[in-house]
Amino acid sequence: MDISDVPQEGNSTLGHHRKALYAKDASGRMVLVPSRGSEVDETVTLQAIQRLNAQADEARRRCVAGQTAPLEVWMWTQRMDLPLLSQVTGIWQWRIRRHFRPRVFARLKPALLERYAQALGLRAEQLQQIP
Amino acid sequence: MNPTAATFQHRHAAHCESGVASNLFSHYGAPISEAMAFGLSSALSFAYLPFVKLTGFPLIAYRMPPKFILKGLRKPLDTRLHFETFRSEEQGQRRLDALLEQGHVVGLQTSVFWLPYFPKDMRFHFNAHNLLVYGRDGDDYLVSDPVAEEPQRCAVADMQRARFAKGVLAPKGLLYYPEKPGRQVVSAADVRKAIVKTTRIVLGPVPVVGVRGMRMLAKKISRLQNDEYGLNYIGHIVRMQEEIGTGGAGFRFLYASFLQEAAALCALPELDVMAERLNAIGDDWRSFALQAVRMIKGRDAVDFAALSASLQELAVKEGDFFRALRKAVQ
Numbered sequence: 376m377d378i379s380d381v382p383q384e385g386n387s388t389l390g391h392h393r394k395a396l397y398a399k400d401a402s403g404r405m406v407l408v409p410s411r412g413s414e415v416d417e418t419v420t421l422q423a424i425q426r427l428n429a430q431a432d433e434a435r436r437r438c439v440a441g442q443t444a445p446l447e448v449w450m451w452t453q454r455m456d457l458p459l460l461s462q463v464t465g466i467w468q469w470r471i472r473r474h475f476r477p478r479v480f481a482r483l484k485p486a487l488l489e490r491y492a493q494a495l496g497l498r499a500e501q502l503q504q505i506p
Numbered sequence: 507m508n509p510t511a512a513t514f515q516h517r518h519a520a521h522c523e524s525g526v527a528s529n530l531f532s533h534y535g536a537p538i539s540e541a542m543a544f545g546l547s548s549a550l551s552f553a554y555l556p557f558v559k560l561t562g563f564p565l566i567a568y569r570m571p572p573k574f575i576l577k578g579l580r581k582p583l584d585t586r587l588h589f590e591t592f593r594s595e596e597q598g599q600r601r602l603d604a605l606l607e608q609g610h611v612v613g614l615q616t617s618v619f620w621l622p623y624f625p626k627d628m629r630f631h632f633n634a635h636n637l638l639v640y641g642r643d644g645d646d647y648l649v650s651d652p653v654a655e656e657p658q659r660c661a662v663a664d665m666q667r668a669r670f671a672k673g674v675l676a677p678k679g680l681l682y683y684p685e686k687p688g689r690q691v692v693s694a695a696d697v698r699k700a701i702v703k704t705t706r707i708v709l710g711p712v713p714v715v716g717v718r719g720m721r722m723l724a725k726k727i728s729r730l731q732n733d734e735y736g737l738n739y740i741g742h743i744v745r746m747q748e749e750i751g752t753g754g755a756g757f758r759f760l761y762a763s764f765l766q767e768a769a770a771l772c773a774l775p776e777l778d779v780m781a782e783r784l785n786a787i788g789d790d791w792r793s794f795a796l797q798a799v800r801m802i803k804g805r806d807a808v809d810f811a812a813l814s815a816s817l818q819e820l821a822v823k824e825g826d827f828f829r830a831l832r833k834a835v836q
Contacts, residue, residue, distance in 0.1 A: 376759055376789055390625030393655055395520040397541070397759035399785060405541070405763035409518065409655060415792075415799045419745040420627055422802060426738060427561075454619065454630055456561050463672040496620070496667065 378408055386412025388420040427454050431506075438505050444480030445505045446471075446491060452506045453495045463494040514611055514640040516650040516657045520760050523575045524549065525652025526613050526636040533611050536583050536687035540652075545764030546692060547578025548703040550757055552824075554719040556726075558674065560632075563742040566723065568754045570707070572615070572634040572675065576682065582696040584688030591678040595670050598679030599662070603642060605683060611640045611650075615680040617671030623651070623658040633675040639665075694772040698835045701768065705832040708824065717828075720821035728814035740798045740813060748795055755795065758788030776834045780827070787823055794820060 376398045393409035400406050431451035437443045450460050461468045466487075473479055474487075485499065492499040514533055517540070519525025524544040531538055544550070549569045558565040576587055592598035605612050617633045618624050641648040646659040660668075669679045708716035723743070730736035747754030762781040769777035794816050800806040801813070 376755075376785065376792070380789075388625060388627035390627075392625055392653075394653060395518045395655075396756055397520060397763045403782075405759060405766055405781065405785070407518065407520070407540075415744065415795050416748045418799045418802060419741045419748070422738065422741040423561075423630070423745055424627055458559065459561070459631060459673050462674070465672075494672075 378406070381408045381410050382413030382415075383411045384413055386414070386417040386420075388412075388417055388424075427451055430456075435505060441477055443475050444477050446480055446502060447475045448506055449491075449495050449497065449502060453497075455495070460494065464490055466490070514638075514650065517652070518655045519652035520756050521569070522636040522651070522653055523572065524760070526638055527575050527579055529638055529650060529652060530611060530613055530684060531579065531583060531585075531687060534585075534684050534686055536585070536690050538579075538583075538692060539763075539767065541760055541763035542692060542767055543575060543579060544757075544760050545704075545768065546582050546697060546700045547575040548700045548707065549575045549578065550704050550761045551707050551716060552719050553715050554723040554726075555714060560674070563739060566743055566746040568747065568757045572636075576613070578700075582689070582692060582700070586685045587682050588684075589680060589682045591680050593678075595666055595679065598669060598681070599666055602639065602681055605681070606639065606642050610683045611638055613638050613682045614665075614669055615677035616665070616668035617673075617677065618668075620664055620668035620671060621651075621660060622664050623649075623654070623660060631671070631673060633671055633673055633677055692771065697768045697771055701765075701835045702832060705828045708828045709832075717821050717825045720817055720824065724814045724817035724821065727810050727817060730810045732808045732810070736810065737802050737808070740810075741802050744795045744798050747791065755788045755791035758784050758791060762788065772835075774834065780831050780834055783827055783830075787820070787827060790820055790823065 376396070378398045378400050381396055381398045389412045393411055395407050396410045397405045398408045431448060434443055434448045434451055438445055438448050450456070455463070457468050457471060461471055474483060488499045488502055492502055515529070517525070517529055519528065519540045521540070521544065524540045527543040528538055528540040531543070538546070551568065551570050553567045555565040555567070580587055590601065592601065602612060614637055615633070616635050616637060617631060618635045619629045619631045621629070637652070638650040639647045640650055645662050647662060647665050649658040649660045651658050669677055671677065710716055712718065714722060727740065730739055748756070762784040765777045765781035765784065769775060769781065797816060798813055801808045
């Protein structure tokens with residue numbers, strides 16, 4: 376890659392950051408060039424975010440309909456999925472799935488709620504509301 | 507304020523671990539570039555790990571696993587690194603503060619999701635991000651994150667979360683700092699050895715690593731269905747390649763830079779030619795990413811067979827390249 380080929384078209388997901396790339400300068404040396412990113416990077420990052428957002432929206436819809444607990448919506452908005460939430464909390468997946476049931480969730484012990492809240496970086500009260 | 511904060515030099519880097527290694531060892535008296543850190547530790551590779559899942563997709567890395575660079579530099583620089591993990595979060599913080607107090611610059615393994623200075627869209631649960639802390643100012647750590655252009659600040663509480671995140675590759679509060687390197691300059695013999703080691707890894711017999719890993723992934727792509735999952739899958743490959751610390755085209759360019767340094771150091775002008783060739787291969791990786799993204803965006807018809815063929819072609823080119831590279835240094 377030549378310096379002139381380093382993408383600078385901008386990548387909204389980088390914010391105001393620039394990332395470093397190595398490219399060939401006029402004398403043929405590979406040097407570090409800050410890049411504003413490209414549409415290629417942006418597309419795939421947004422795709423990953425949209426996938427998680429779509430799952431959050433779907434869960435929110437079911438939550439409003441009373442089919443799942445806010446816990447599941449929070450899981451997706453904090454960019455986790457079931458295997459990850461299970462690893463982070465140390466609670467088995469089938470148990471978490473059970474806690475997603477609104478009636479079970481309503482009776483969760485404070486200690487368990489606290490564990491979920493910790494893992495998701497929230498306060499325990501927040502878990503009761505739909506994000 | 508801490509005395510080290512004044513003398514520490516932050517430099518922007520293409521990759522977190524090689525950047526950390528370069529900044530850390532330079533600070534401790536062995537000035538090496540990021541490219542040299544990357545090449546000397548034989549970090550370039552390719553690995554397709556279908557059994558490690560990140561949000562439902564396989565791990566595809568374009569380099570060796572975390573800590574490989576740091577560990578690989580111990581011998582050529584004749585130094586030792588102290589790695590410490592912690593069972594208790596408080597202990598982890600106390601130890602970090604104590605080391606900073608003594609004037610150390612300390613490396614940390616963190617999860618990017620909890621680092622507030624990261625752009626929001628880049629904050630995923632990825633646990634193997636390396637950064638340096640070079641001081642503490644009140645409730646903030648002074649952070650040298652090599653993928654950021656400028657030094658950053660991070661609140662102590664946020665850093666604690668990032669250090670003690672759980673899940674795949676959980677850092678467990680890992681911190682590290684080196685002893686004073688016994689050697690300040692890199693020797694030509696070590697550089698040659700490192701290059702040979704890289705060729706051995708890439709051309710090696712493990713089916714998921716190196717050229718064979720690329721072929722395996724290419725086969726997987728050719729079997730994908732044209733649906734949501736298929737498109738997300740190729741998007742994931744590109745994301746692992748271009749966006750996350752796992753590398754891709756960028757690592758080929760970084761290694762090309764290393765080969766240029768090596769050419770001068772070992773007086774082997776052939777390596778300059780090899781650098782040029784690797785530069786072209788890096789461009790091919792970028793075309794591969796572009797090809798995939800055009801399909802995701804719907805500008806080109808989705809054709810997994812074509813994408814698979816591109817990757818097969820890359821596997822052939824990298825195979826030829828590394829065989830030639832082995833000849834060049836032997």
